[in-house]
Amino acid sequence: MFKQLGLIGCGMMGGSFALALKQAGLVRRVVGYSKSPSTTARARQLGVIDMEAPSALQAISGADLVMLAVPVAATESTFRAIRHLVNPGMLIVDVGSTKRDVVDAARRTLKHDLEAFVPCHPIAGREAAGVENADPRLYADCSVVITPIERTDKAKIEQARQMWLALGCGDVRLMTPHEHDAAFAAVSHLPHLLAFALMNSLAAQPDGDQYLSLAGPGFRDFSRIAASDPKMWRDVLIANRHEIGTQMQHLQRALAMLDKLIAEGRAEELERAINHASHARANWRLRPAGPG
């Protein structure tokens, strides 16, 4: 149970976290701050936060729990803004989709209070951004990756783990920031990049609109992530560009292999290669069992 959450970033991710904590009875009071005053005001109107703070620093005053839910490129400036009120009694968490840059930002800014920060990545999200789309169920049944560094306080890691489990997360695991970024480049960042590129490729063609009008359920699902929040993804793609580049090379190799079989009409080998992909996908399961 926390006395006060200092929420920095009252968007969909941060707002959902505040609502989930409240619904679980895990927090008494939520003080929120967003860069845009209208977002902060809207968050209070919607009952997502109890009190508006005029700055990030004031949002964490008196807090025993601090959540950073800002685009990852804003992590360093946010830590800089709050560090004078950071103290070892606090638990500070984030929801950033990249972790090496976030951890580096914390090292550069928090210095002797670094142990209070437990870097977290809940694997949850939806396309619709904004506090209006905050949902107390967002983190239920999701997995959370915690990426501590050597200086992170062991007791705080456990406290963060218990908090996510209390919000209904089905699975909390520890990884290094590097392992995390490599894995998510492969299964999240690269797919997003491909989906963005596909939409832009269609939009650039004179017949693109006609093509889109014929697209079916396969396209619907494949391209869903292209509708994701541009500000968040701008930062993720830049922050994790090296790992994404590595994954792009792996993908281009796999594509070139398929291309060659197609161009040469090598039907049997092509079927084997597709079969390989099809089996891999058919055997994969979302873990833990999510909602649909």
Next chain:
Amino acid sequence: MFKQLGLIGCGMMGGSFALALKQAGLVRRVVGYSKSPSTTARARQLGVIDMEAPSALQAISGADLVMLAVPVAATESTFRAIRHLVNPGMLIVDVGSTKRDVVDAARRTLKHDLEAFVPCHPIAGREAAGVENADPRLYADCSVVITPIERTDKAKIEQARQMWLALGCGDVRLMTPHEHDAAFAAVSHLPHLLAFALMNSLAAQPDGDQYLSLAGPGFRDFSRIAASDPKMWRDVLIANRHEIGTQMQHLQRALAMLDKLIAEGRAEELERAINHASHARANWRLRPAGPG
């Protein structure tokens, strides 16, 4: 209302068609043939067909409606097998995902009975292949593209159109085979190729399994089509390789543009480019309204 359907290919697509026709009360009797005798037997056990035929030719004997639901590369050999019993009184349709190769195969084999063949592509499907997965609702609410050629009988086009509408299809439209293949290369075949490549790329990496264990709902939807039927997609990718190649070039251009912005850290322009993709996707709607 048809007296007898001659079904060639009793898999998921063909089986669903037979069940849908029966459920709509549009056919009295279904005679089926599949290359694998065990599939044909299973189709009869499941009530998908009423009678097993020992050959494609015998499956169409006495039929006034013929459905070809075979992998597209088998179209020519199938037409060749049945052409001695094809007659101008029949309506012959197919469900192939590519149309130029299917139409070419019909031209080469049917010759003076070519007018009886109305090339169709219902935009429906699911990953799970096999007659066990046949579903009378598969074609409900889907779109159907008909790609007639100059020799196709106008009255048969209308008959095919009415048949699909009677099965609940929300939208039947006419296109040339070329327009069809270009459009589907863009919105279906290329996405499938990318999804296959992504799965193979992950499988080829030593840490691929760990990466996959972390994948979330975005990956689930993006990669769903990778589980599609290998035999069907082997044929589609080879049959439509030129249009897919063109679409791959467009995609690579869009990817290279994003890559450049990412590599150079041009955050504002990158956000604009993602915003473009995100808006395009958010404004797109599956048409007609399908089942979720």
